[in-house]
Amino acid sequence: MRALALAALILVAPPAQGAFAQAQPAFEAKQEDVETLPDGPGRDETFYGCTACHNFSLVSAQGMTRRQWEDTIHLMVERHNMPELAEAEQKVMLDYLEKHYPPRTGRGGWRNPFAQ
Numbered sequence: 778m779r780a781l782a783l784a785a786l787i788l789v790a791p792p793a794q795g796a797f798a799q800a801q802p803a804f805e806a807k808q809e810d811v812e813t814l815p816d817g818p819g820r821d822e823t824f825y826g827c828t829a830c831h832n833f834s835l836v837s838a839q840g841m842t843r844r845q846w847e848d849t850i851h852l853m854v855e856r857h858n859m860p861e862l863a864e865a866e867q868k869v870m871l872d873y874l875e876k877h878y879p880p881r882t883g884r885g886g887w888r889n890p891f892a893q
């Protein structure tokens with residue numbers, strides 16, 4: 778019984794609050810928020826539709842034509858088991874992706890190697 782009480786005491790003892798421990802901010806995974814995306818029709822559908830499986834940063838890092846976004850969605854369906862979208866739903870998402878994540882061109886910009 779004594780050993781158990783001692784074990785319990787050790788378990789509930791607060792961690793040492795040294796200066797070093799306090800200087801380290803707790804790690805928090807960066808949360809993605811739909812509010813950080815460019816506003817416009819289709820934003821919520823696209824954000825929640827695509828983040829069901831992965832970070833939106835995987836999407837926003839891309840810049841593609843409508844055609845390529847469409848291919849990407851088909852790829853998600855065929856290769857990654859994304860439930861097929863209703864036509865209207867897909868159109869809303871494509872409108873949004875085409876408008877806000879077009880191919881990036883111009884000097885100095887990042888070029889999507891798949892967009893050539």
Ligand code: HEC
Nearest residue numbers: 826827829830831835836839849850853857858859860870
């Ligand atoms: C059913 C799950 C699922 C959904 C929903 C989904 N994806 Fe994906 N997606 C994946 C997986 C799995 C990968 C590959 C693994 C990884 O890189 O994390 C991926 C990767 C990607 C990539 C990186 C390129 C590649 O082929 O690896 C892009 C771009 C992408 N998805 C776009 C989208 C867009 C846009 C949507 C919303 C319309 C979407 N995804 C919705 C599962 C999904």
